[in-house]
Amino acid sequence: MDTSQLLKGVLDLAVLAVLRDGDGYGYDVLRRLRAAGLEDVADASVYGTLRRLFQAGALTSYVQPSEEGPHRKYYGLNKRGHELLAESAKTWNHFADTMSVLLSKKEAA
């Protein structure tokens, strides 16, 4: 099945969630998301999401050189990011609960 549509609007939340566990750069966030079970996330989606969140003022950003490859652009949650994470998580939980009820309802007939 195609999970790409399910990710819409949730990838932001997922990225914020993994960044809560510590600053990370794009490629690293991608690996963490996949390790968490979001195996089908495309790299371009993660980079795009990080850029969007940064532009929205939810993330800090700093570049750091690496001895094992190209430079890395780290991102971390700032105050706004933490707020956004909390708010989005709440919205998501409410939404997921609603869907859960809808799906578990049995037919009357």
Add this chain to the structure above:
Amino acid sequence: MDTSQLLKGVLDLAVLAVLRDGDGYGYDVLRRLRAAGLEDVADASVYGTLRRLFQAGALTSYVQPSEEGPHRKYYGLNKRGHELLAESAKTWNHFADTMSVLLSKKEAA
């Protein structure tokens, strides 16, 4: 908050779920979805989803006149629709569980 992005890919599932409880026409499906908690669903989205699902071969369709207004276009699940519902529900549950774990994880620091 804006839940419209969260609906992406899930509205299909929600519509299939309410149709499992009995055939329905667009306006009726809309009311059922809102009653179930999806208050912000737009009517055009529901009509569009029904058309898409019908075109995908998941729904049966028949028009019935109404004495209290315009005619109604009823939709119902066929075999393919039931299969799609079961499959989509499974995908959704897996996805929701993954997100749940991601969100509940606490930072190590």
Add this chain to the structure above:
DNA sequence: GTGTAGTACTCCGCAATGTGTAGTAGTGTT
């Protein structure tokens, strides 16, 4: 009867966002 509200549906263009592909660039391995 004209206006307004509720029901019921269609069509069109828009916006948000995840994806694929291509490209750049550094490091290490064969």
Add this chain to the structure above:
DNA sequence: AACACTACTACACATTGCGGAGTACTACAC
């Protein structure tokens, strides 16, 4: 030299939910 892995950027594209306008039918108020 060729290749693979790391790391990021940019662009065009597909999907899909939404807003607005339009059509049409019934019923009730004025």
